[in-house]
Amino acid sequence: MDQAAIFLSLRLAAWTTLLLLLLGLPLSWWLATSRWRWKFLVEAVVSLPLVLPPTVLGFYLLLALGPRGPLGGAFESLFGSTLPFSFGGLLVASVLYSLPFSVQPFTAALAGVDRRLIEASWCLGVSRFQTFLRIVLPLSATGILSGMVLTFAHTLGEFGVVLMVGGNLEGRTRTASISIYDSVQALDYASAGRTALVLLVFSFVVLALTYGLQRRVWAPWPARS
């Protein structure tokens, strides 16, 4: 079993989920409330990773993040290191690749909050930001949690983009899914099997816990029986 690879995968998934929570919520709130006529273009861009082959996304990312790319150049002059084949590069790739998996459930959840509750809060003198924290977030918690779990699980299972951007450097960019592929290529079925089993059990436990908890604690009102 490749412990280092499993921990790297978990670390990547956790960071991706956190970043997408911070970046995805404002974007989703904008998508849920804006009446801008060209909004559909933004929605299309956000959803691109759903249909694009991971290699296509990885290819463009490699170009953009490389030392001669626009993002990579700026990053290198700021931090003195390059993004491709590093954890930072993996994180940028994962955030983009998992964008629809958080933004779509987030947007659906936020749009489901009754507009009048928000307006009632404003009339009671509560600022827009406080209204978001005290009304919108609690009432959309279920959907936001779903989005986070989907993002986490999706990042854990990522293969193509990670391979394109991160390569296969042991301890640095070799994630669990790449490690399994590696082991199989080397005909080390025992190691591949153990790593795969750990991923399978872990994913199942996380999903089961989430859906189990959602039903009771997170529901805004008790379920009607």
Add this chain to the structure above:
Amino acid sequence: MAGTLVVDLEKRFPGGPTVRATLELPATPGRVAVLFGPSGAGKTTVLRCLAGLDRPEHGRILFHGEPWCDTAARVYLPPQRRRVGLLFQDYALFPHLTAEQNVQYGLAELPADERRERSRSLFALLHLEGLEGRRPRELSGGQQQRVALARALAIRPRLLLLDEPLSALDAPSREQLRGELRRLLRELGVPTVVVTHDRLEALALGDDLVAMEGGRVCQVGPVADVFNHPAELAVARMTGIETVLPGTVLKREEGLATVEVGPHHLVALAPAHEGSAVFVCLRAEDVTLGLPEAAPTSARNRLPCKVVSLSHEGALVRVGLDAGFPLVARVTRFSTEELGLAEGRALTATFKAPSVRLVPRP
């Protein structure tokens, strides 16, 4: 300027109607103004502009002389800073909070004991004691309404706005709450604007009435004035005058007018406006029915007629008549029996000159 609410606004909806409202209302403590009209009249739009939830394209809103919105001067006060208590039609209680948390929601900046004290006195005032820990879905419609009202009152609003406050309730609770709400609004001493399409609600709750139709204000005035002296046909229809007939003023003398309606000449108080084309408006309650051979009375208008239809409305009976033109009377069930009313029965309909309202006909 002090003690008034001045509204002069225009709000457009893309692909929809335009609402233009110009009105000035007394906004003194405990005074209730009713925005009255059929659905789609623009009442709720005016209310939302008052709350700051909709932003008019043009115009201004002055409350006690303070501009809440003035597009010419680029002044716009967001809802958070207007301190209005808005009661939504379906109450919009926060489903994830208890009744008490709902009421205290707008008081986050007060110290905890003051917050508790304020909500306790509101729970007492609105007879909600014992329901503090309930969630909105565990409350009845009437209780939800009172919790929502308590929540709106908790911030000590300068202006209270009620959107169709009784429409989400079933008929019996509506009857009961209509009177209670009136008393309460008096007691609270907050100027209030109520939106309703219900005539009884308008009569029961309002001091002043703003009649609206098709996105414009038709008439503003004390409730009784508007109901008894509709300025135009649209208002007469809204306030529920059953008989509206086209007529022609033949002559005016000594304060009385003779109006030709169908085959008859009616006597009415001479209208203030010029022109001979009028609508003759008559309330069913003002028409008295008698037997054809009955002795004359002081009522100036006596018309022979026939009963066309009878329909029961609780203690009253609505009688459709043919007097050469359609006429509606409303009498008690007792009178119906006494006169032996039945379809085809010949009668005399009488009504006094002052109960005939003349409204200019375009």
